[in-house]
Amino acid sequence: MTDTGKSGTVDRLVAARRSRSPLDTLAPDDPADINEAYQIADGVAKALGQPVVGWKIGCTSEFAQQALGIDGPISGRVHSRQDSGSRFDLASFTGAQIEGEMAFTMATDLAAADAPFSQADITAAVSTLHPAIEVVGGRMANFMSQPILTTIADSGANAGLILGAPVTDWDPDDLPATPGTMTVDGEQTGAGTGADVLGHPLAALTWLANHLAERGLGLHAGDVVTTGTCTQIAAAMPEVTATVSFGVFGTASVTFHDSSISSGSPGE
Secondary structure: OOHHHHHHHHHHHHHHHHHOOOEOOOOOOOOOOHHHHHHHHHHHHHHHOOOOOEEEEEOOOHHHHHHHOOOOOEEEEEOOOEEOOEEEEOOOOOOOEEEEEEEEEEOOOEOHHHOOOOHHHHHHHEEEEEEEEEEEOOOEOOHHHOOHHHHHHOHHHEEEEEEOOOEOOOOHHHOOOOEEEEEEOOEEEEEEEHHHOOOOHHHHHHHHHHHHHHOOOOEOOOOEEEEEEOOOOEEOOOOOEEEEEOHHHOEEEEEEEOHHHHOOOOOO
């Protein structure tokens, strides 16, 4: 892809966000490689000028890697978050999916200059644990069928993040065996454990900190990082309620609606 093509791709993704109109494809200016895909994502974030509340880590489970055709994790910015019990508008997304995840809020900065980071470094830099639901769908229509480089360019297809109550009393050694379940309107759609996420959710967070450092980026105190699905995926449908439970670490829930159906115009 030429620089002109890269700029054009950034412009198209920014326009899709602002108009809330999904794109069918990025072709003919698809990212040429993974580095270019991340450069496009960085360009979109700069052009948007919106606050970044944190990061998502995707493809941390064998299930997700097989589904999206990649052999390692990916990252993306999170621009908005909601509290458990809120409503989420699906009007801007087609084929949106939901994932039950463990998320963490950072207590301290992790600057690129201080890398590489160990898992012990990361554990010391975390304040709270949260049960979380990531909504994935992004700016591309039917993102599950998109090339993985397109998904990376679109900030990992993050559409939103719903956070449960913060947990301050948690032991890192407990996380791999912690069970997680996802239900939609009371019916279980998926289950797993923290070990599904690169063996340990904090291993995923360690990967992210070092990955960002390689790109000259860092994590900041107050950032929320969600670490990848422990519960496979389920479809996000209007007028249903999804709940993820991580046992003693609590639950997070969200109810979906579609304002384009109820009002005839896209919602937020």
